[in-house]
Amino acid sequence: MRKIFILTFFILLTLSVCPQTKKGDYSMFNLDFEKIENKFPSGWNNFGGSNYLIYCDSNSVKNGKYSVIIEYNKKDTATFKAIGFTLPTIYDGKQITLSGYVKTENVTDGYAGLWMRIDPGIDFDNMQKNGIKGTTDWTKYEIKLPMNPAMTKKIVVGGLLVGKGKMWLDNFHITIDGIEIYEVKTYEKPLLPAEKDDEFNGGSKIQFPLLNDQVTNNLELLGKVWGFLKYYHPSVATGNYNWDYELFRILPMYIKVTNTRERDEILVKWIDKYGKVPVCSTCKDAIADAFMKPDISWIAKSRISNTLKDRINEIYKNRNQGEHFYISMAPGVGNPVFTHEEAYSFMPYPDAGFRLLSLYRYWNMIQYFDPNRNITDKDWNKVLKEYIPLFIGAKDKLEYELAALRMIGEVNDTHANLWGGGTKIAELRGNMFPPFRVHFVENKLVVVDYYNPELAGIAQLKIGDIITHINNKSVKSIVDSLKSYYPASNQAVRLRDIAENIVRSNIDSILLTYLSSGQIKQKSLLLYNKSNLKMYRWYKTNKEEKCYKMLDGNIGYITLATIKADDISHIKESFKTTKGIIIDIRNYPSTFVPFSLGSYFVNDTVPFVKFTMGSIDNPGKFTVRSGAKIPKGIETYKGKLVVIVNELTQSQAEYTSMAFRAGRNTTIVGSTTAGADGNISSIALPGGLSTVISGIGVFYPNGTPTQRVGIIPDVKIEPTINGIINGKDELLEKAIEIINNETINH
Numbered sequence: 001m002r003k004i005f006i007l008t009f010f011i012l013l014t015l016s017v018c019p020q021t022k023k024g025d026y027s028m029f030n031l032d033f034e035k036i037e038n039k040f041p042s043g044w045n046n047f048g049g050s051n052y053l054i055y056c057d058s059n060s061v062k063n064g065k066y067s068v069i070i071e072y073n074k075k076d077t078a079t080f081k082a083i084g085f086t087l088p089t090i091y092d093g094k095q096i097t098l099s100g101y102v103k104t105e106n107v108t109d110g111y112a113g114l115w116m117r118i119d120p121g122i123d124f125d126n127m128q129k130n131g132i133k134g135t136t137d138w139t140k141y142e143i144k145l146p147m148n149p150a151m152t153k154k155i156v157v158g159g160l161l162v163g164k165g166k167m168w169l170d171n172f173h174i175t176i177d178g179i180e181i182y183e184v185k186t187y188e189k190p191l192l193p194a195e196k197d198d199e200f201n202g203g204s205k206i207q208f209p210l211l212n213d214q215v216t217n218n219l220e221l222l223g224k225v226w227g228f229l230k231y232y233h234p235s236v237a238t239g240n241y242n243w244d245y246e247l248f249r250i251l252p253m254y255i256k257v258t259n260t261r262e263r264d265e266i267l268v269k270w271i272d273k274y275g276k277v278p279v280c281s282t283c284k285d286a287i288a289d290a291f292m293k294p295d296i297s298w299i300a301k302s303r304i305s306n307t308l309k310d311r312i313n314e315i316y317k318n319r320n321q322g323e324h325f326y327i328s329m330a331p332g333v334g335n336p337v338f339t340h341e342e343a344y345s346f347m348p349y350p351d352a353g354f355r356l357l358s359l360y361r362y363w364n365m366i367q368y369f370d371p372n373r374n375i376t377d378k379d380w381n382k383v384l385k386e387y388i389p390l391f392i393g394a395k396d397k398l399e400y401e402l403a404a405l406r407m408i409g410e411v412n413d414t415h416a417n418l419w420g421g422g423t424k425i426a427e428l429r430g431n432m433f434p435p436f437r438v439h440f441v442e443n444k445l446v447v448v449d450y451y452n453p454e455l456a457g458i459a460q461l462k463i464g465d466i467i468t469h470i471n472n473k474s475v476k477s478i479v480d481s482l483k484s485y486y487p488a489s490n491q492a493v494r495l496r497d498i499a500e501n502i503v504r505s506n507i508d509s510i511l512l513t514y515l516s517s518g519q520i521k522q523k524s525l526l527l528y529n530k531s532n533l534k535m536y537r538w539y540k541t542n543k544e545e546k547c548y549k550m551l552d553g554n555i556g557y558i559t560l561a562t563i564k565a566d567d568i569s570h571i572k573e574s575f576k577t578t579k580g581i582i583i584d585i586r587n588y589p590s591t592f593v594p595f596s597l598g599s600y601f602v603n604d605t606v607p608f609v610k611f612t613m614g615s616i617d618n619p620g621k622f623t624v625r626s627g628a629k630i631p632k633g634i635e636t637y638k639g640k641l642v643v644i645v646n647e648l649t650q651s652q653a654e655y656t657s658m659a660f661r662a663g664r665n666t667t668i669v670g671s672t673t674a675g676a677d678g679n680i681s682s683i684a685l686p687g688g689l690s691t692v693i694s695g696i697g698v699f700y701p702n703g704t705p706t707q708r709v710g711i712i713p714d715v716k717i718e719p720t721i722n723g724i725i726n727g728k729d730e731l732l733e734k735a736i737e738i739i740n741n742e743t744i745n746h
Contacts, residue, residue: 641667
């Protein structure tokens with residue numbers, strides 16, 4: 001639930017690695033910016049918005065001949081810009097400190113500061129909470145992070161400017177446990193056996209027999225045993241085995257079995273290969289405090305030999321405790337971090353063995369680490385068998401991508417989708433788009449806006465027109481055929497996402513049948529390349545406009561789509577005597593405000609959320625932990641607060657809505673939200689595919705869930721087609737009405 005720019009910031013981050021430095025040769029790091037190439041410090045990289053300048057300056061320096069300037073160039077919307085340097089190696093130690101001198105000029109709508117990140121997901125600081133604002137002279141700042149050399153793959157340091165203004169950076173220093181970095185020993189991490197194993201890098205070489213019930217049942221059992229051993233067996237946890245490739249070693253003999261006795265004997269010998277598990281003294285009574293228990297019921301239900309059951313149960317009783325090669329939990333949050341999972345991007349269309357691995361990997365990740373696996377539409381235990389034929393039988397890259405997308409959809413999580421690698425699906429959907437946006441309004445596909453109003457005359461459809469058929473197929477039948485390929489927590493979000501693509505094609509025109517002013521019409525609609533349209537996703541924003549304004553009747557209005565940290569004090573001052581405040585969260589907040597703004601609406605410190613989180617020591621177990629509280633501010637707003645939500649309210653937006661709901665006089669207005677809250681966890685699948693899940697369970701303090709359910713409005717209202725035609729914002733009108741009424745009936 002961090003700021004959206006930080007997520008984009010590090011997804012796009014690509015930093016070069018400098019040559020290894022020699023002891024005592026601090027200049028090789030170029031932390032004082034004295035080595036320059038094309039007016040830019042050597043060995044450094046920059047990333048972020050294009051509307052900033054970065055260059056070396058010789059006029060204002062703290063030390064030496066040069067400093068570095070990051071400057072907003074006032075040509076476009078302010079976002080952020082950063083400069084970064086990747087340390088040339090991993091160092092041994094417990095704590096790393098980055099210090100540096102910063103000078104600022106007119107920094108507004110954000111802050112300036114140092115930043116440092118230890119990957120993968122070990123820790124991060126960007127001075128967001130104590131950033132530098134306004135105009136300041138040269139001042140030394142420092143940030144510190146705890147280190148974990150054994151898990152670290154990269155350490156990156158730098159400086160950044162968020163918002164407008166200008167900053168200078170100079171004379172950086174890095175120490176580890178108080179020792180200058182050039183004197184610190186390199187951490188020599190020996191490669192584990194799992195990391196050295198490359199036997200199947202060229203392919204699995206698995207040839208599956210014709211799939212029948214017996215073969216499919218056997219493969220289902222293998223997938224469950226494979227995943228169980230992956231997360232429970234101590235020998236696997238240590239990194240002694242490349243568990244992907246161990247699957248390929250057992251498969252050739254396993255798929256040839258002709259009866260269950262032979263099958264079970266192979267599995268027993270396979271388990272015995274990894275040694276007897278040591279007795280675990282801390283594994284007893286491990287589910288007494290569980291909110292959700294591990295689902296290992298398949299062990300008892302499977303028609304397997306008692307010997308095999310005994311082996312599996314013995315491992316569970318003496319399962320791995322502590323660090324694990326394939327799984328960790330994000331510091332401070334507790335969502336799963338799936339480690340050492342190869343995406344095998346060099347094989348875009350993986351062979352049948354790797355495709356089965358993809359299914360096994362994903363199914364077991366959900367089985368043991370998805371906090372919401374108990375609320376899927378389909379019993380998760382039945383999904384594995386159903387998808388075995390789809391993954392093995394995928395005859396090309398497109399069919400593999402479609403199978404993966406369908407499987408991802410089975411978790412019913414709006415966060416989950418095929419976020420990377422779905423190139424053939426994108427080609428199938430096409431790169432030609434209509435000049436207008438469509439939404440499902442009153443369960444009908446309605447034209448709601450033109451990207452380019454000048455194209456309305458050519459298109460001829462009007463705002464409010466209802467599209468009934470596309471290329472002579474009814475919209476309803478198209479939606480029914482697509483719904484399996486649009487992962488979503490609920491139907492409102494599924495329709496939201498289908499609407500993004502439904503009037504899209506590989507060719508430059510599409511035949512529409514539509515209802516306009518009561519008349520049925522047809523039109524061969526001209527489509528356009530995205531580059532020729534002023535397209536936007538979900539909602540329009542104008543980042544140059546203030547996020548707050550006064551409405552008629554002494555009512556304050558705030559949109560979180562463009563809110564900045566500096567706006568909050570102005571909002572409180574401007575709106576303190578208003579009759580009511582409307583906060584519009586039909587968007588994704590541009591700044592994290594649950595506490596800074598939420599405290600304005602509470603009389604006292606109020607809990608508003610609690611979480612469930614998984615366990616490495618007992619995979620599949622989830623426990624409850626208390627969440628954050630809204631602190632009481634210096635002053636409390638006296639008027640009414642109305643919060644507007646809809647299907648665009650997702651993730652951090654839902655978390656923020658929960659915080660505002662804790663207010664003393666809050667009404668939530670609108671419709672079903674996205675039902676996907678909590679920090680996300682990334683998943684890599686063979687073929688370069690990537691997806692995510694909601695990694696923690698999010699609940700109200702009384703235990704009411706938010707996943708799939710979303711933020712339930714106190715007053716439910718949705719747009720109407722008539723309102724669209726007449727240009728009305730009916731949700732905003734209802735919010736104003738509630739504030740003007742003397743009483744509120746929830």
